Amino acid sequence: MTADPDPNPSSPAPVEGLVIRIDSKRCHVEIGDEVLLLSPRGKLFAGRGRIKNPIAVGDRVRVTLDGEGGGSIEEVLPRHSQLARASAGEGKMLQVLVANLDQALVVSSIEEPEFRPQLVDRILAGCEHEEIGAVIVINKVDLGHGGLADERVQTWQTFYEKLGYEVLAVSAESGLGVDVLHAHLAEKLTVFCGLSGVGKSSLLNAIQPGLALAVGEVSEKWKEGRHTTTHSSLLRLDNGGHVVDTPGIRNFGLFGREPREIAHLFVEMRPLISQCRFQDCLHTHEPRCAVKQALGQGDITQQRYDSYLELLADAEKGRL
Ligand SMILES: Nc1nc2c(ncn2[C@@H]2O[C@H](COP(=O)(O)OP(=O)(O)OP(=O)(O)O)[C@@H](O)[C@H]2O)c(=O)[nH]1
Ligand SMILES: [Mg+2]
Ligand SMILES: [Zn+2]
Known part of the structure; x- marks a missing residue:
């Protein structure tokens, strides 16, 4: 198979880089062994919904270089994970700390x-x-x-x-x-x-x-x-x-989680959830709860169950 010819051979080929640091206006982008200071295109800031910062460290980006050590960030490639938290002020916006x-x-x-x-x-x-x-x-x-x-x-x-x-x-x-x-x-x-x-x-x-x-x-x-x-x-x-x-991150990856999602995040509880009598079981006081049964038998430890209750309480109070 041959590649399609470049429709516009005079335009520089886009390259991919990794954002390793963000200053107020520009991003430090690692491309191979070099780190370049590049500005994101304005279009990246349009239509970002609840996300406060459309670019975060860890983002893979597509950039065009001007051949003089500068250039622009054209596109942020899809993320496979992110560490985010609620930003203060402006309602519940999502601030992505690391992508x-x-x-x-x-x-x-x-x-x-x-x-x-x-x-x-x-x-x-x-x-x-x-x-x-x-x-x-x-x-x-x-x-x-x-x-x-x-x-x-x-x-x-x-x-x-x-x-x-x-x-x-x-x-x-x-x-x-x-x-x-x-x-x-x-x-x-x-x-x-x-x-x-x-x-x-x-x-x-x-x-x-x-x-x-x-x-x-x-x-x-x-x-x-x-x-x-x-x-x-x-x-x-x-x-x-x-x-x-990242010192001081408490609610790592838990932004906006609902109470019912919390037990799924405890590996030993996850396989039991479907066996509870009630589909919406929160594993606290409900009868015929498979999680509480496992706790009673020592298959789930009190320590982990207490951690679960703490996170559940935070989710119920909207503190995540
Ligand atoms: N005995 C001992 N002390 C250590 C060890 N590792 C770190 N320390 C000491 O623990 C203290 C804190 O170490 P830091 O590396 O600054 O801890 P940190 O986790 O980066 O702390 P923050 O940046 O505040 O989040 C320092 O006084 C270190 O010398 C270790 O393996 N053994
Ligand atoms: Mg430190
Ligand atoms: Zn249950």
Whole structure:
């Protein structure tokens, strides 16, 4: 098969790029090994409905180059996933923080700060909704010293592995497990999530020292109620991966979820839902509920069920 001849051979061929950072007017677009500063066409801002920002970091875009290091973004290619939240002010608009995520790294520590399974479950639920992978990373295992903290690492590792999630026990400090973590990031767009102080920036520095991210100081937060441009950017790794560090994201991937959708985001509950007596069962007080039955038999843990109830309450109050 031969390609159709170009109907307008004088026009430059469009090329594809990856948006790695957005300033007020222009986007930093990675094309091969280069990063160019390009302006989006005005037409991209028309008819965007509830979406506040039509271009986000992580977007794949079609661009035309002017041959002098500049050019325009013509089109945003369809996204396979997005990390979004409600923007403040202007009604419930959708603010896309990162597009085309492949996986989330849910970073925690056992102590300093304490392990927070509710937060882990929340992020996992968001990943289920977006149908992206999730890897649980327990950092700071050097603090265990063969004691109680080590037992707790084991306990939580087993807990999440039983649900089918991958869990890595690592230490940015000693370097334990850092190579395995690095390998998980190759050729993927990964978002690092987790509480402030768990060591997200430290892990990224251990993976690739050249990144030289600030450690130990509380980083700029995407706080609730603060909805100016995020200025988050994708960091490029030497193995072809890209990472984005997002402190303070609680409702990852859960924007606008309805109460009835929540149980579907808990992997061990999902297969049981159709067995409940009532089709609209919320698995709280209803008779002949398969989820509550599994809870009673210990097939669903109280911890996960509590996380479910917390998310359900947020969905019912329109807080997602
Ligand atoms: N003992 C120990 N301390 C660590 C480890 N990783 C990070 N830390 C320390 O934990 C503190 C917080 O680390 P950061 O990398 O800044 O944490 P962060 O998750 O990026 O925090 P935010 O940017 O605020 O969200 C720093 O004092 C680090 O030195 C580790 O593996 N072991
Ligand atoms: Mg940080
Ligand atoms: Zn039920």
